[in-house]
Amino acid sequence: VARALKGEPVSLLRWRGNEPPSLIESVVRGAHVLVVVAQPIVREQRVLGAVLLVRTPANLKQALLGKRSALLRGMLLLLGVVLALSLFTSLTISRPVHALMEQARRAARGERGAVTPLRHAGTREIHELSETIAAMATTLESRAAYIRDFANHVSHEFKTPLTSMQGAVELLREHAEDMSAGEREKFLGMVAADASRLERLVRRLLELARADVLQPGRERVPVAEVIEAVAKRQGELGLQVSADNQAPGARVAIAGEILDSILGTLCDNARQHAGAQPQVTIRWRTDPQARQLLIDFSDNGPGISPGNAAKIFEPFFTTARERGGTGLGLSITRSLLAAHGGGIELLSQGTGAAFRLRVPLVMEPTL
Secondary structure: OHHHHOOOOEEEEEEOOOOOOOHHHHHHOHHHEEEEEEEEEEEOOEEEEEEEEEEOOOOHHHHHHHOHHHHHHHHHHHHHHHHHHHHHHHHHHHHHHHHHHHHHHHHHOOOOOOOOOOOOOOOHHHHHHHHHHHHHHHHHHHHHHHHHHHHHHHHHHHHHHHHHHHHHHHHHHHHOOOOOHHHHHHHHHHHHHHHHHHHHHHHHHHHHHHHHOOOOOOOOEEHHHHHHHHHHHHHHOOOEEEEEEOOOOOEEOOOHHHHHHHHHHHHHHHHHHOOOOOEEEEEEEEEOOOOEEEEEEEEOOOOOOHHHHOOOOOOOOOOOHHHOOOOOHHHHHHHHHHHOOOEEEEEOOOOOOEEEEEEEEOOOOOO
């Protein structure tokens, strides 16, 4: 009061005991604390008196009861926010994830086309995950179908020579003594021919398997050298090869033995199908925009019929089975080129068969 009469506003807390309270006691046990306020009364810069107020503050329970309406509204608002967040999470995350799980279960049961991109993914991340899973499922289904068809083809290709060998062996076992030397030689020749066919099939299957998993290296080879070697070797086998070099000095990003094998396969096919005097023309040029070397290969044979044109790259398809064809040469060629980022396609022309090979081109640095 004395300080207030001097013009100083004063506010104090006083403890109803002998010792001052701790922080917790001052809050929880408010009844033992006195709030003292002295306010001077000033008029025309003169202190006329002072007002003294003394009371006990509200404790925590009283404060909460006083704010119960505001607290209740806050709790209801918080509950509404939680429910909205739960609903939002269910619509944008939980439901799409459950839909993906259901698609995965259907795919696990063997249902084809079960995994598709979600129409309502909710979030961008779920949408990308759905598209990735759908693409992976499509790849796996295609791979499974390829393996299944491939196994059927392999079993069919192996069944024919094995059945022939089994029949010849049974005849020799039961009637060898009654056969003439010529007849025994005939059946033994059949067994030997079928065994050779099986050996070729196994070798070609191994080549196809290696081509499917081939990882290209950093090989660089001049195209002209490889084609000259192929032409010389095929000429000794009776195939006339004409080379038309429209890209002198061109090099490709593929191993020389692989390019040699690819061209050798096409030359072997020409010797089998082109007739008595087979001839082939190999012409190559660069495509700088695509960074590829284009190799056009054509022969003077009867060509490929429209009905067979769509099947020539399928494994085991051949029209020269009686001449030892396995139907795997073009499949291996396509796999080898694909592994290096290239490809092969059948061209349409008047006579003979024509193919275009695309091989990655080594771009020489410019000064």
